[in-house]
Amino acid sequence: MERGLNRREFLAYSASGVGTLGVASTGLGSLLEAQAQMAIVRWTGAAPASPREEQKVASQLTEKVLEALGGMRRFVKQGDVVWIKPNMAWDRTREQAANTHPDVVATLVRLCLDAGAKRVKVGDNPCDLAQKTYAVSGIAEAAKKAGAEVVYLDRERFREVNIKGERLKTIPIYPEIMEADVVINVPIAKHHRLATATLCMKNYMGVVEKRQLFHQDIPTSLADITRFMKPPVCILDCTRILLDHGPKGGRLEDVETKWTIAAGTDIVALDAFGAEMLRRKPEEIGSVKKGAEFGLGVMDYRKLNPKEITLS
Amino acid sequence: MKAGSVVLPRWVRRVVQVVFLILFLWVVLATWTTADQLPRDWPKVFFLADPLLLVLTGIAARDVPLLLLWSLVTVVVTVLFGRIFCGWICPLGTVHSLAGWAFDKVQSRAKRRDAYTGWQKAKYYLLIGGLAMALFGGHWISIFDPLVLLYRTVATAISPAFQWGVEQTAHSVFQADPHLGPLHLTSLSEPVYQFFRDHVFAIPKQAFLGAGLVWLVFGLMVAANGYRRRFWCRYLCPLGALLGLLARWPLLRRWVNAEGCNQCGLCTTACHGSSASGPGQGWRPSECLMCLNCSQVCARESCSFGLSMPWKKEPTLQPVGLSRRGLFWSALGGLAALAGMRATPQGRANVYYHPQLIRPPGARPEPEFLARCTGCGMCMKVCPTGGLQPAITEAGLEGIFTPRLVPLIGHCDYNCTACGHVCPTEAIRPLSLEEKHQIKIGLAAFDPTRCIPYVYGRNCIVCEEHCPVPDKAIYCVEQELKLRNGQNRTVLMPRVDPDKCIGCGVCEHVCPLDDQPGVRVLSTNETRHDRHQPLPPEVPGQEDLPYG
Structure with a gap:
């Protein structure tokens, strides 16, 4: 985790043209042009009608959004061990929009390996039975096919x-996740009865045990764990979003297809964007407010001048 | 020695026995669900070869699951060749053979008195008592069926104990991480542990209520071999009794050459079933386990097995020897035992309902359920959450070891129908997922003296989040509370919609209060009992009517 923070600060310096070491590490290009902190890619073509078309669209969106941030190499170095943390919590299919889209996860696995990652692990601490959740969500198979190790967390x-x-003093965390060089947070945007929305910060509830305790004060608990995890980069999957009966969902009437993916280094800004996707105001989401208060990011994501790209 | 007969060496039988025992253990361990598939049928294979289950279920439930008809093969084999099943195939018989072999090492030969005694008729009378019970829907003696007994013992006692050993060792090594320079013990323990975790253990930390009782029964059964070899098989086994009755006139018979026999007694000392009344004489096919030991140990080659047509008088066969009076009293005894079991509230399960007797989805109404359930434990072994547990007292003595859901240990997974698909007697019906989603096995109720929002005025609703019913059986009502510092706070209070709740118990399972949860699921409103429905559904659109 320490390394992740250093790199991020380091990148921030080099982006503003202060760090001279940046030449060696991030290349000349980044010195000449400030790197984007956030990007949003939308698909405006015909809605994909088959799993094959879905795969094409989802992987194009994912590739584009990372390209806009400066490429996966900005976050993953040669020889890194990467943990990709999707939202893979429920025994639901991709159409039900309760888990991250499997093709988004698979594309990230591929990009990490292309960037030189030594090992890419994919895993979550699901709410439903792990064996079923991993399979039914489609993520395990897609990630494995892309070359990742699918890890079942051992209680x-x-x-x-x-x-x-502030709220959480100690909490059981999965050591393999803490020991990874980079943890890539890739949730889906969903309604949540208690938290109003479940986005990037809320996705960290899958790296801990005793998660039920979060519910007594979700905003502060999430800000606590996010501060500890120090996210280097998050990808918010809005290909399908769940607008009601979240986080577990199940009714297709509550699902809307957006074919949009946002990514960035500012987790609060991404969650604010996600809130708007779910037709909420960022101020309505307790964890967004608390995150901004903790200094984990900015609530008004437009201030970051996100790169907006449309594909068709 | 009769011309044309062959003496098989002993190792042939021993190898066959061990192979079937290993096969049985493998079948028990392999009973699990894969991620999104139904369990396969073949783990039932031993039960399908069991004619006792066919007879008992046929009489008690007056219906026979078609797959059980396979056990007719065992019937035919037994009628023709005697109790080969007992001596060669039955895995519990093999356990007793092994125990006897071990006792042989530590006990003197004189300890083995192996002539036939009349007490061996006990098993027939017990079987008759059990069949009499079955006439009135009592399936009870099936819990003593040897295959059921061993399945239950392996699935709910031996395998969890072994699993505990493996898991505990691996975790201890992992946490302590002992190493010698760069050589870590974990590089050995972890792959072993991961192999067992991924390929052998169905779920982590599997454990069952009442395992101590199962161990006790198994321990006593094995220890009894020290008193008489194969005590269980000779005196008690109900399946052995049934096969013994079928083996009255087998084609395969023991021949003793009276001129060659000097009554040395080697044959009786080696006999598994104590099937003869003395050295070289009085052979009872109903007691013979066809181990063929007598033919192998005979030093004068005067004892052998050969085929003989049923109408042939030679060699003579001793009868089973049951008396009409004995049959009468044992039947009456069985009925008295059944009446005794039903003289408790749990025994009247269609009148009194035990709140914690939550049967798995697809379970038949209680009397019909008990007329089929053997308590084998396949459903419990296959349950992916480990929530299906044996009932010890909840279903009365008649329902001991039958499955019930204990939500605190594990809930009923919304998209799983495994238990019904493994049940060998269809006490739990095999359901489609659509059918299962319509079935209520109980009803949740919040405890306002425990539930966090009610008692402590904080938000929680973990239960609502986990409720698997797509439009949520648990819903929330906002309530304004005054805190002790005078501030107001709006808290979400969870409620249950009895029309939607299916009683899966996930709410109770995930409640942060893991000792006494704030929400409990009881058997109220279970679909299988028409009369156990205190909360009839509301008429849609007319919810206000009675209150207007």
Whole structure:
């Protein structure tokens, strides 16, 4: 985790043209042009009608959004161990929009490997039975095919960690995730009865055990865990979004297709964008407010001048 | 020695026995669900070869699951060749053979008195008592069927104990991480553990209520071999009794050459079933397990097995020896036992309903369920959450070891129908997913003296989040509370819609209060009992009517 923070600060410096070491590490290009902190890619072509077309659209969107941020190499270095953390919590199919789109995850796996990652692991601590959730969501198969290791979290192996939070003092976290060089957070945008919306910050509930306790104060708990995880980059999957009966969903009437993916280095801004996708105001989401208060990012994502791209 | 007969060496039988035992253990371990597929049929294979289940279910439930008709093969084999099933195939018989072999090492030969005794008729009378029970819907003695017994023992006692050992060792090594320089013990323990976790254990930390009782029964059964070899098979086994009755006139018979026999007694000492009343004489096919030991140990080659037509008088066969009076009293005893079991509230399951007796989805109404359930534990073994547990007291003595859902241990997974698909007697019907989603196995109720929002005035609703019914059986009502500092707070109070709740128990399972949850699921409103429906559905659109 320490490394992730250093790199991010480092990139921020180099982007503003202060760091001279940037030449060696991030290349000359980044010195000449400030790197984007956020990008939004929308598909405006015909809605994909088959799984094959879906795969094409989803992987194009994912590739484009990372390209807009400066490419996967900006976050993943040669020889890194990467943990990709999708929202893979429920025994629901991709049409039901309760889990991240499997093709988005698979594309990220491929991009990480192309960027030189030594190992890419994909895993989540699901709410439903892991064996079923991994399979029914379609993520396990897609990720494995793309070259990732699919990891089932072992309940006995969580370690109590002192995260020095405001609400959470210690919480059991999965060591393999903490030990990864980079953790890529890739949730789906969904309605949530208690949190109003579940987006990037809320996705970190899958790296811990005893998650039920978060519910007594979701905003602060999420800000605590997010501060600890220090996200280097998040990808918010809005290919399909769930507008009601979340986070588990199940009714297709509550699902809307958007074919949009946002990504960035500012988790609060991404969540604010996600809130708008779900037809909410960012201020309505407690964790967004709390995240901004904690200094984890900015609530008005437009301030970051996100690169907006349309594909068709 | 009779001309044309062959003496098989002993190892042939021993190998066959061990192969079937290993096959049985593998079948038990392989009973699990794969991610999105139904369990396969073949783990039932041993039960399908069991004619006792066919007879009992046929009489008690007056219906026979078609697959059980396979057991007619066992019937035919037994009628023709005697209790080959007992001596060669039955895995519990093999366990007793092994126990006897071990006792042989530590006990003196004199300890083995192996002439036939009249007490061996006990098993027939017990079987008759059980069949009499079956006439009135009592399937009870099936819990003593040897295959059922061993399946239950392996699935709910031995395998969880082994799993505990493997998991505990691996976790301890992982946490302590002992190493010698760059050599870590974990590089050995982890792959072993991962192999078991991914390919052998169905779910992590599987454990069953009442495993101690199962161990006790199994321990006693094995220990009894020290008193008489194969005690269980000789005196008690109901399946052995049934096969014994079928093996009255087998084609395969023991021949003793009276001129060659000097009554040394080697044959009786080696006999598994104590089927003869003395050295070289009085052979009872109903007691013979066809182990063929007598023909192998005979030093004078005077004892052998050969085929003989049923109408032939030679060699003579001793009868089973049941008396009419004994049959009468054992039948009456069975009925008295059944009446005794039903003299408790749990025994009147269609009148009194035990709140914690949540049967798996597809379970038949209680009397019909008990007329089929053997308590084998296949459904519990296959349950992907581990929530299906044996009932110890909840279903009375008649329902001991039958499955019930314990939501605190595991809930009923919304998209799973595994239990009904493995049940060998269809006590739990095989359901399609659409059918399953319509079935209520119980009803959730919030406990306002425990539930966090009600008692402590904080938001929680983990239960609502997990409720698998697509339009949510748990819903929330906003309530304004005054805190002790005078501030107001709006808290979401969860409620249950009894029309939508299916009783899966996930709410109870995920409740952060893991000792006594704030929401409990009880058997109220279970679909299988028409009279256990205290909350009839509301008429859509007329919810206001009674209150207007």
